[in-house]
Amino acid sequence: MVATTGGAPIGSEPGQEALAARMACLDVLTEFFQLVDSGHASRALELFTEDAEMVVNGVAASGEALRAGLAARETDGIKRLHLPGEPSFRLVNSDEAETEILLQLFHLGPGQDKKPTARTLTHIKDRFVRDEQRVWRLAHRMVTVLAGDE
Secondary structure (H helix, E strand, O other): OEEOOOOOOOOOOOOHHHHHHHHHHHHHHHHHHHHHHOOOHHHHHHHEEEEEEEEEOOEEEEHHHHHHHHHHHHHOOOEEEEEEOOOEEEEEEOOEEEEEEEEEEEEEOOOOOOOOOEEEEEEEEEEEEEOOOOOEEEEEEEEEEEEEOO
8 A cells, every 4th residue: 555645645546656656666676586586686786775774683784795695695505485475655755765565485495395384574674765867776674584584
């Protein structure tokens, strides 16, 4: 559901700007999970702003640490499948938006191909900003593991 700014009630029809922002931000979310799941996690760095920060259970990473963390997903030998729930979306202003999702993470591979089980349930809160070229990027990601071990 889109929560609009300017006092419009939840459930009111969003304007074109809010719809366009929502589609762009959700495309970024989808692309992030597809890149990680296909073994190209380091390419997901392109979806972040230059000064982006990711915080996982209170531990922050930005710059080189963020790049290294994404690159490590390519070499750890784990085949992942991210299964996001329905995201919420809020357009904060014309150049900033927020989403929240619940995400299940599965590990696939030997021994997991018959009955894969969810490894982790997480809550993800993202903040997006739109740049001068009108491209939406992740500026801040807060990941809270609710259950599981990754």
